[in-house]
Amino acid sequence: MTKPPRQSELEAYLDEALPSGEMARVEHALRGHPECIEQLAAINARRDAGVHTLGEIWRRHRLSCPTRAQLGSYLMGVLPDDAADHVAFHVKVAGCRRCQASLEDLRQKEAESPEAVEIRRRKYFQSSAGYL
Numbered sequence: 001m002t003k004p005p006r007q008s009e010l011e012a013y014l015d016e017a018l019p020s021g022e023m024a025r026v027e028h029a030l031r032g033h034p035e036c037i038e039q040l041a042a043i044n045a046r047r048d049a050g051v052h053t054l055g056e057i058w059r060r061h062r063l064s065c066p067t068r069a070q071l072g073s074y075l076m077g078v079l080p081d082d083a084a085d086h087v088a089f090h091v092k093v094a095g096c097r098r099c100q101a102s103l104e105d106l107r108q109k110e111a112e113s114p115e116a117v118e119i120r121r122r123k124y125f126q127s128s129a130g131y132l
Helices: 007-014 020-032 034-048 054-060 068-076 081-093 097-111 114-131
Strands: none
Touching: 007 020, 007 034, 020 034, 068 081, 068 097, 081 097
16 A cells, blocks of 8 residues: 655645646555545645635645746747746746646647648637627
8 A cells, every 4th residue: 555645745736736647646545545535625624714825825826827828928939038937947847737738738739730720710710600
């Protein structure tokens, strides 16, 4: 049986702030330790009751995450140096999985052929024509 995760790991798990391998390890450990599920519930209850630290608020609301427009500008290389440094640190060093996924999505869209872009635009228009 795997060892139970520490409280700091459970909090990071709830915030989805662990690398994917660690997330899977914690989830697997939860299956073997029902007391940890109770601990997760207690952490959520504490958060919902308004008992927060500044760090928890910062992480939970993703205050350091760049906007999608900023991530796109980063990919195009048009951000000012200080903003580009922040995005690079946030994605590469801090390892924000949400921003990494957003960057990957932007890269894939950037690599699409003009035909694929046109097909997607046409589908968007057709699906929303009744709303216009």
